[in-house]
Every structure is written in C-alpha cells, then in structure tokens.
Amino acid sequence: MINRQILFLLFFLPFIGISQSEDEKQLKEIYTTSLTNGESYNWLSYLSNQIGGRLSGSFNAEQAVNYTKAELDSLGLDRVWLQPVMVPKWTRGIKEFSYLENAPGETTNLDICALGGSVATPSGGLKASVIEVKGIEELEALGEEKIKGKIVFFNRPMQADLIQTFEAYGGCVDQRYSGAAEAAKYGAVGVMVRSMNLRLDNYPHTGSMSYGDLPVEKRIPAAAISTNGAEMLSTVLALNKDVKLYFRQTCKVFPDVQSYNVIGEIKGSEFPNEIITVGGHLDSWDLGDGSHDDGAGCVQSMEVLRLLKETGYKPKRTIRVVLFMNEENGLRGATKYAEVAKEKGEYHVFALESDAGGFTPRGFSFDCDEANFAQITSWKSLFKPYLIHYFEQGGSGADVGPLKGNGTVLAGLRPDSQRYFDHHHAENDTFEHVNKRELELGAATMASLVYLIDKYGTVQASNIKG
Structure with a gap:
C-alpha cells in the first residue's frame, strides 16, 4: 500500500513547482x-x-x-x-566652536557639534580642565573630587573587531545618550563625547542624548568631537593633564x-x-x-x-x-x-x-x-x-x-x-x-x-x- 505522505507529495509537488515558478517570475x-x-x-x-x-x-x-x-x-x-x-x-543655533588650550595663547581648534537635546554653554562659552574616561562606569571610581568643575571626555571607541557594526555602535552609545546626566551628578560642567564612527576623520557625529530626571538648572552642555579630534585630545592629555578645553554652543529646547x-x-x-x-x-x-x-x-x-x-x-x-x-x-x-x-x-x-x-x-x-x-x-x-x-x-x-x-x-x-x-x-x-x-x-x-x-x-x- 502506498504511503499517504508519498501520495500527498506526488499530488502536490507539481503545484508547489508551479507556485515556485510564479514567485520567481514575480x-x-x-x-x-x-x-x-x-x-x-x-x-x-x-x-x-x-x-x-x-x-x-x-x-x-x-x-x-x-x-x-x-x-x-x-x-x-x-x-x-x-x-x-x-x-x-530642538535647534542647534550657530555653528559650534571649540579649541584646546595647551598654554595661554597657544590653541588648537577642534571639530565638534552639539548633541541633540543638549543645553547651551554660557553665552561666552565654557573653558575648563578635562578628565578622560572610557565609559560611564569609570565616573563612580573617580568620584566628585576628581570630576567637579571639569569637562568629562568620554573616549570609548566603537569596537573595531566586531563585524556587525551595529553591535559595535550599541557597545558605546550609552556614553553619548546618558553621559551628561551621569557626569553632572559628580559636578562636571560639560561633556565631550567621542563620535560613534569606526573611521578616523574630522566629522563630528551628533545624536540623541537625555538628562533623565535631572533638574533643568543642573543640566550641563554636551557635544561630540570628531574621531581625529578625540585621538589628538587623548594624546595631549597623556602628555599634559593641565590643558584646558573650550567650547561654545547655542542650542535651545522649545x-x-x-x-x-x-x-x-x-x-x-x-x-x-x-x-x-x-x-x-x-x-x-x-x-x-x-x-x-x-x-x-x-x-x-x-x-x-x-x-x-x-x-x-x-x-x-x-x-x-x-x-x-x-x-x-x-x-x-x-x-x-x-x-x-x-x-x-x-x-x-x-x-x-x-x-x-x-x-x-x-x-x-x-x-x-x-x-x-x-x-x-x-x-x-x-x-x-x-x-x-x-x-x-x-x-x-x-x-x-x-x-x-x-x-x-x-x-x-x-x-x-x-x-x-x-x-x-x-x-x-x-x-x-x-x-x-x-x-x-x-x-x-x-x-x-x-x-x-x-x-x-x-x-x-x-x-x-x-
């Protein structure tokens, strides 16, 4: 007696083939x-x-x-x-401006842009010492004593050996989104975030950020720095911890x-x-x-x-x-x-x-x-x-x-x-x-x-x- 499954296949296979052909054509x-x-x-x-x-x-x-x-x-x-x-x-305002001050009168311009949703700097801009971290988790270890009054520089790059680039993006985007809110808790006056970019270039990359439930009066300005700028800033900081970073942005929330x-x-x-x-x-x-x-x-x-x-x-x-x-x-x-x-x-x-x-x-x-x-x-x-x-x-x-x-x-x-x-x-x-x-x-x-x-x-x- 012929198996029912075989009978089913013998009957329907021609129709499956016809459907496959129709789909290929479409x-x-x-x-x-x-x-x-x-x-x-x-x-x-x-x-x-x-x-x-x-x-x-x-x-x-x-x-x-x-x-x-x-x-x-x-x-x-x-x-x-x-x-x-x-x-x-939210509006960006006039183009952002930033420089690194190695010594009085000795400056190097940096390519930056405000992060979406950020508050503005004071009208005359903001200048302060910089402390570099690789991620939000380092803030607690440093504590308020080392962070207060400074600009926190988040410099964790996208992981280059991950073939799935969105996975690399997900591995470091928290510093852009929550970095300002977290740094403000320790008295930071601003944040500068390495752009989410696998390539080294001079384009700063914006993106959304959030202050969470931080009161408006405690919110600090947040900007992204190009990957080339981040590399240079990190190198300079390794040689001279006393450098100052200046940036100005006029963004506004409506x-x-x-x-x-x-x-x-x-x-x-x-x-x-x-x-x-x-x-x-x-x-x-x-x-x-x-x-x-x-x-x-x-x-x-x-x-x-x-x-x-x-x-x-x-x-x-x-x-x-x-x-x-x-x-x-x-x-x-x-x-x-x-x-x-x-x-x-x-x-x-x-x-x-x-x-x-x-x-x-x-x-x-x-x-x-x-x-x-x-x-x-x-x-x-x-x-x-x-x-x-x-x-x-x-x-x-x-x-x-x-x-x-x-x-x-x-x-x-x-x-x-x-x-x-x-x-x-x-x-x-x-x-x-x-x-x-x-x-x-x-x-x-x-x-x-x-x-x-x-x-x-x-x-x-x-x-x-x-």
Whole structure:
C-alpha cells in the first residue's frame, strides 16, 4: 500500500513547482522594474537636495511631510493621510566652536557639534580642565573630587573587531545618550563625547542624548568631537593633564510642536483587515541632508507600493507605507502609530523597516517565532539570484518595535553596514554618498519580501483568515 505522505507529495509537488515558478517570475519583475524604471532615487534626490536635513519640529520636516504625501497621492493608492503627532523641537543655533588650550595663547581648534537635546554653554562659552574616561562606569571610581568643575571626555571607541557594526555602535552609545546626566551628578560642567564612527576623520557625529530626571538648572552642555579630534585630545592629555578645553554652543529646547506621520495604503482584496506595514523615518539630523539616515528607508518603503502596482500585483492583504516622524530624538511617530492601531483594533501581521542606510542589501533580521522564521527561510532560494543570503532572527527596527505583540512578525532590512557609521548623524550623510543601484536593489528586496508575506501570510494569520 502506498504511503499517504508519498501520495500527498506526488499530488502536490507539481503545484508547489508551479507556485515556485510564479514567485520567481514575480521577483524578477520586481527587481527589473526597480533597476530600470525606479523612482526611489529621484524621490531621495528631492528630499536631500531640495529640502535637506529634516530635524523634528523644523520647517524642513514640514516640507518633507508635504512632499511625500503629494508623491504618495500621485501613485493612485486607495488611501493617503497624515497622522498628527506632537514632537520635540530642538535647534542647534550657530555653528559650534571649540579649541584646546595647551598654554595661554597657544590653541588648537577642534571639530565638534552639539548633541541633540543638549543645553547651551554660557553665552561666552565654557573653558575648563578635562578628565578622560572610557565609559560611564569609570565616573563612580573617580568620584566628585576628581570630576567637579571639569569637562568629562568620554573616549570609548566603537569596537573595531566586531563585524556587525551595529553591535559595535550599541557597545558605546550609552556614553553619548546618558553621559551628561551621569557626569553632572559628580559636578562636571560639560561633556565631550567621542563620535560613534569606526573611521578616523574630522566629522563630528551628533545624536540623541537625555538628562533623565535631572533638574533643568543642573543640566550641563554636551557635544561630540570628531574621531581625529578625540585621538589628538587623548594624546595631549597623556602628555599634559593641565590643558584646558573650550567650547561654545547655542542650542535651545522649545515646547513640543505638531507634526505628522505620512501614511498610504493599498487595500487588501481578500483579507483587508490583515495589515502589512513597511516604513522608515522621515526626520533626520540637521548636519547633513539625511540621505542614508533615513531618507533611503523612506523612499524604499514608498517604492515597495509603487513596484507592486507597477508589476500588476493585486495584494490580498492591506499593504501600508508609514513614514514615521521623530525617530531620532523621541520615537514619537512610532509610538503614536502603534497607539492609534491599538485603539482601532487593527491587526498587523507583518511590519518591515528600512533604517540602516541605502547600501547594498544583504538580507533581513526578524523578530518572530520559530514557525514564522521557518516559513520565511523556506523562501531563501528565491532571493539567492539577487545575492540576498542573510536571514537571521533577532532585531527589527525602532519604529516597528512598538507594534510587537499579538503574533506580529517584525523585520528589518539589513544592508552592508561597513560604511554606514562613516556617515551616521554627520555632515557627510549626503545624497552623493548614496549609490543609485544599491538603493534600488534594497527597494526591490523589500518589495519581494512583502509580496511573499502577502501571498502566503504569516503562520498565525493563515490560521485566522480575518
């Protein structure tokens, strides 16, 4: 008697082969359309070159909202709308200035920038002795006696031997985020933080910082110093502990202002209540034009919907693009989006984020259970012709993170990250550093995964059919 499993395979294998062939054809069409008739690079050019840096609460951020909404409107989606969200407003002021004083009248200029959210120095600037530490944990050992009245110089570099550069970033970003709050407890008058950059150059890298619950009157100014500047400052301190560091910055915090998440969607033909979200963050820091962080992710996400429409694919599930506001210094847009989704009882089956630059795509990371990961990895052979090999569990993205729960599968596009932190939050995060072909490959890779999720559903969603 023929085994039932053999009978099952004999009956269904031809259909599996047909489905595989259909998927190969659809992915080929997606990649071809993106590479020969894409819009992502044109959209990014406008965001970067015509609008520029899009700091939350700024006029540029408002322009970016209006521009991307108009472009989504032009795609003929089923619905496009703005979702209001209150965001913090911080301004940098005039360009920062700093120098190292080896002796009276003997100075060397340093490349610095204020950290996002920092208070200003006194109007005439701040000059004090410097104490170097490798991390926050060293402050307690030094104590108030050695820190009071000084500028704390946090000089822990990103760990160069870690191949995963985001792991290296995570290993030292605490000194940027919490360094000022911790140093102030010991009487420090300011902090200078080594830029989160694996390369030695003269670009200071900004980024968010927090004072926690520190009273306003006790907050101290915080700035980043370029990696070359950090190396020089450390060398000088090793030779002469009596040098003085001067810096001046005029940044200011204002009351919150209203901004918007930009949202567009194609309604699902079979399961409209199952939502697939793809997105990036529309805000950026103000030093460059935010091309890699995260203009690239925004235009790639917009392109996902356009590519599906352009190739004639009719989604079963509702596919939604969300351009989140205020990822850089508050995550307000992502929080608001998740809150509204919960209030409306929306069921998100899948959420994909692109926020790691517009470099060559390598694959994805997934925050999901084993059953869903097994289904996703069964599609790896479809991506192999496009050199997409990285499918790993662990992590997704900051803006899709608040959607976690209820079986939602979260994912993050993972481009090659070796050059990402050369540009991250710095003046050289500009359009000319984005390669058109790499950007378009990333958009096609995202659209291909969204297509497969839409066609086959997630494990939990396929059991619900809601």
